Amino acid sequence: MMIMDILTVIKDHITVQEATDFVQTPECGGVAVFAGTVRNQTKGKKVHKLYFECYTPMALLEMEKIARYTRQAMGVHKIAILHVSGEKLPGDTVVVIAAAAPHRGAAFAACQYAIDTLKETVPIWKKEYFEDGEVWVAAHP
Amino acid sequence: MRILLFGIAKDIAGAPVIELETPVQQVAALREHLYNRYPRLRELRSCMIAVNKVYAGDNDALQPGDEIAVIPPVSGG
Numbered sequence: 001m002m003i004m005d006i007l008t009v010i011k012d013h014i015t016v017q018e019a020t021d022f023v024q025t026p027e028c029g030g031v032a033v034f035a036g037t038v039r040n041q042t043k044g045k046k047v048h049k050l051y052f053e054c055y056t057p058m059a060l061l062e063m064e065k066i067a068r069y070t071r072q073a074m075g076v077h078k079i080a081i082l083h084v085s086g087e088k089l090p091g092d093t094v095v096v097i098a099a100a101a102p103h104r105g106a107a108f109a110a111c112q113y114a115i116d117t118l119k120e121t122v123p124i125w126k127k128e129y130f131e132d133g134e135v136w137v138a139a140h141p
Numbered sequence: 142m143r144i145l146l147f148g149i150a151k152d153i154a155g156a157p158v159i160e161l162e163t164p165v166q167q168v169a170a171l172r173e174h175l176y177n178r179y180p181r182l183r184e185l186r187s188c189m190i191a192v193n194k195v196y197a198g199d200n201d202a203l204q205p206g207d208e209i210a211v212i213p214p215v216s217g218g
């Protein structure tokens with residue numbers, strides 16, 4: 001979804017470059033980027049791969065909501081929020097947020113807000129595969 | 142009435158989509174129905190319902206044709 005100054009994407013493969021390319025603009029002197037990658041272990045247990053399942057139409061709407069807030073309330077001019085779906089291996093990039101603002105403070109704050117909120121509200125689910133089994137992350141108390 | 146399920150909720154129900162023979166009128170009633178049919182849903186940290194791609198509250202009404210989804214605890218990022 002691309003609405004003027006907002007880009008939200010869910011697909012198999014994402015790059016930091018496509019996010020920064022979208023937000024670059026001459027009126028902004030600060031571009032902050034957050035990239036989330038697959039960690040090779042969880043609590044000492046080796047992770048072989050992750051699987052991301054997405055309720056894509058709703059996830060894109062929730063990502064757009066986050067993006068709109070950073071523009072309306074945080075002073076961001078352009079923002080890109082990208083997330084993967086499907087199988088991913090340790091080291092792969094799974095989420096990228098790039099925010100551009102006239103000054104760095106707003107850009108940093110927007111990245112922090114966007115990733116924290118994404119983890120709370122966006123309907124995407126992660127399954128971790130270990131040597132001895134698999135588990136949907138954070139499903140149980 | 143068709144219900145979409147994702148993540149662990151899909152695994153618990155054993156299907157990505159289920160049919161409700163008797164439609165329910167409210168989110169709270171749907172949740173109760175799902176908890177009775179799939180008791181393991183009660184063990185989850187949370188179990189939200191989305192109606193037409195928006196998080197719904199227990200008092201929200203359900204209409205025929207609504208896109209209804211069970212949203213277990215999200216874990217993106």
